[in-house]
Amino acid sequence: MVSRKDFIRNSALGFAGLAFVPGTLKEVNGTTSESAQTSGSYILKNVRLETGFAYENDEVIATHTALFAVEIENGVIKKISPNQPGAKNAVDAGGMLMLPAFRDMHIHLDKTFYGGPWQAVRRRTGGVKGMIALEQKILPDMLKNSTYKAEQLIELLQSKGTSFARSHVNIEPTSRLDSLKNLQKALENKKKVFGAELVAFPQHGVFYTDTALYLKEAAQAGIDFIGGVDPYTIDGAIEKTMDFTIQLALDHGKGIDIHLHESGESGLKTVEYLINKVNENPALKGKTYLSHCFVLGRLDRPQQEAIAEKLGAAQIGIVSTIPFGGLIMPIPTLLKHNVTVMTGNDSIIDHWNTFGSGSVLQKANLAAQLYGNTTEFGLSRTLKLATAGLLPLDDKGVQQWPKAGDQADMVFVDASCSAEAVSRISPVTSLIYKGNIVF
Amino acid sequence: METAYHILAGNSYTLKNVRLETAFVFDEDGVTATRTGLFCITVSNGKITRVFPNDAPLPHAIDAKGYLMLPAFKDMHVHLDKTLYGLPWQALSPRRRTVRDMIAYEQEIIPTLLKTSTARAEQLISLLQSYGTSFARTHFNVDTTSGLRSLENLQKALDNKQDSFKAELVAFPQHGLYYTDSAPLMKEAAQLENVDFIGGLDPFSIDNGIQKAIDLTVQLAIDHNKGIDIHLHDGGKEGLRTITYLAEQVLQNPQLKGRTFVSHAFVLAQLQSKETEAVAEKLAAAGMGIVSAIPFRGAAMPIPALLKHGVEVLMGNDNVQDYWSTFGTGNMLQKAHLMAELYGWVTEFELSRTLRFATRNILPLNNEGHMQWPKAGDKAALVLVNASCSAEAVSRMSATVAFAHDEGSLYWKS
Ligand SMILES: [Zn+2]
Ligand SMILES: [Zn+2]
DSSP: OOOHHHHHHHSSOOOTTOOOOTTGGGEETTEEHHHHHHTSEEEEEEEEEEEEEEEETTEEEEEEEEEEEEEEETTEEEEEEEOOTTOTTSEEOTTOEEEEOEEEEEEOTTSOOTTSOOOOOOOOSSHHHHHHHHHHHHHHHHGGGHHHHHHHHHHHHHHTTEEEEEEEEEOBTTTBTHHHHHHHHHHHHTTTTOEEEEEEEOTTTTTTTTOHHHHHHHTTTTOSEEEEEOIIIIISOHHHHHHHHHHHHHHHTOEEEEEEOOOSHHHHHHHHHHHHHHHHOGGGTTSEEEEEOTHHHHSOHHHHHHHHHHHHHHTEEEEEOOOOSSOOOOHHHHHHTTOOEEEOOBOSSSSSOSOOOSOHHHHHHHHHHHTTOOBHHHHHHHTHHHHTTOOSBOTTSOBOSSOTTSBOOEEEESSSSHHHHHHHTOOEEEEEETTEEOO | OOSSEEEEEOSOEEEEEEEEEEEEEEETTEEEEEEEEEEEEEEETTEEEEEEETTSOOTTSEEOTTOEEEEOEEEEEEOTTSOOTTSOOOOBOTTOOSHHHHHHHHHHHHHHHHHTHHHHHHHHHHHHHHTTEEEEEEEEEOBTTTBTHHHHHHHHHHHHTTTTOEEEEEEEOTTTTTTTTOHHHHHHHHTOTTOOEEEEEOHHHHHSOHHHHHHHHHHHHHHHTOEEEEEEOOOHHHHHHHHHHHHHHHHHSGGGTTSEEEEEOGGGGGSOHHHHHHHHHHHHHTTEEEEEOOOOSSSOOOHHHHHHTTOOEEEOOBOSSSSSOSOOOOOHHHHHHHHHHHTTOOSHHHHHHHGGGTTTTOOSBOTTSOBOSSOTTSBOOEEEESSSSHHHHHHHTOOEEEEEOTTSOEEEEO
């Protein structure tokens, strides 16, 4: 068996930390992705997969891996078989670790400065409403090339191993549906190599600006979720806005994903109101999310446990960018109560924030450090933040991914196992989306 | 040299199309952007001798291609001598919980680690260099298991890397001065010319006595004309007492001012703001610095308060990948970025000031936006990054394209 270190040694660059060649899948054995793709089916060889945990006493001390051949057909994993190192027409994965492709579950692909000149955030007064006024001023200009910038941003995410995003898209009287249309153009251009689900996001309030009409229109224009933002702060009332949002989701069979930054009483009331409504309307279970939901970080332990239990029962998920410093989200508590927790970059570089790396593996790394997941087991479990839940091994160490029939969305990293990938933010060497080799 | 960089010039060269920061752009609310221009720079024998306009035709000059030149990145706390970087992945064990557990573990594995520690130190240096760092303050173990072999192996690595990397060395009694019988070894290390600082570790919790351990540390530093840089993880009143006792010794021995440091000093993050201010004042009066790896789990270090009182704050990666932690990136811009996020330094001005933690406090522009670096006479310790200004470099962790320390060659990324 050829080890990963051998592959590294044989690669062109000797520099520690740079000892990988991105896009290796493109040109190994004379099989380019082009020719592989045109046939619609191909075999990957020398694919490293996790096969189990190594234990000492009761503790996981390492992760076993082995090399396999993986057959892809029509965008789906058809078969996983023993490695065929000599296979002539196979695409060589070079011993890199194959993981479920990363998923960024909270981002704004429609409004970014990425790809344009550097511009720091300005200290602004007036809070979120001040930001709304700012957006009303700058959005018309930003919309002029927002398709191009979305594509640039998608390419950044891909370079970090992400092949799918849940993107919020501004719906408000300034952009009307143009932000959505421009983003949909970018996604259409990228559809072979990148997937997305869209949240119609009333960034300027549902009623604070006259947005309800546009949301209704958006609900019929190819979006997947009805969004929202701080109903109390922006619209002045929780119930009216929430009722509108929920009804719109129900009427059109959509999910819900609401930005909730409010960390005080109104934040908690909003969470509780949503829990009750979802329980009244079980159609919304499993497709309702709260993004940020900072209020959970402000509660005391017993309250956190109680709310987490209710969220788990109502199958409402939390999407967090993993804040640190001040407020810490009770992510371990949420996970304990089977609440779906996902992460995303949110801003990469825009008028809100300029710190986003585009890597959800980096977010998982941040969570591992923040919550003290430093062991092999703890690190390996933390990978699920980058993959929106999917892990190669279950908690007992039994292989659960990949399986025949899974959509062929995979990322290859220069790591020996998930734990290493999370801890070292290992370099991404290749990405496959629906069987298409992106690089 | 195992690196993706190649030597572009020795220590004398002229660069053209070098981007330098020249001023801030202001409006009524403050700094809105950083102005830059393209320049030529002449370096002779590791010194910048001329900074001049970019308009003269200079066919023999090296083309810096418009990349931004910044002061060299310096990692001010790292352990180059005992890393697992380059070895197969190994997560932390849940069994080793205390520093004393770790000491026992080190006694077990150090003999094996020493066999390859020169090669691994070089690999770790290469990692730091890939992020533009060309200088480090590295601690090296002095303990009854390693003796002085950790130093010898590290020195070999540094010799091999001397054209591209410089370091200052801290003799670090990782297993205590008295908890294991390391005091005699420390006395030996203190006499060596290549040792710059006397280190230390939690006098209270490891050696069971603040005074005795600090007194020896201070005495060695004074006797051999070294600085001091001790690891202090101890919290509570003992942690605080360690700092104040050391400060008292420094005040009595002014030759230690400006060269005495406390690394980590987690106790500062546990204090009420009034206490913090008082300690910061004492540190400043004693000319003592704090070196931090910028922890962000739990309470943050009161770095803004330290800076307000004029305390020198240095920053380092500490562990990159070893049995203490596996999370280090080796990237000083990543640490600066972390600081900016942690302390909410988000504007152009704040981000640009944050760069100083990557450069050991050298900044291209002063707070008023006047150019202060590089100037003729400055050491040619520099880095070129793919960014439009310092603020962008910090916020976006921009990639490095070239670096040089002042006594070595100019290296360019292949
Ligand atoms: Zn958002
Ligand atoms: Zn240290």
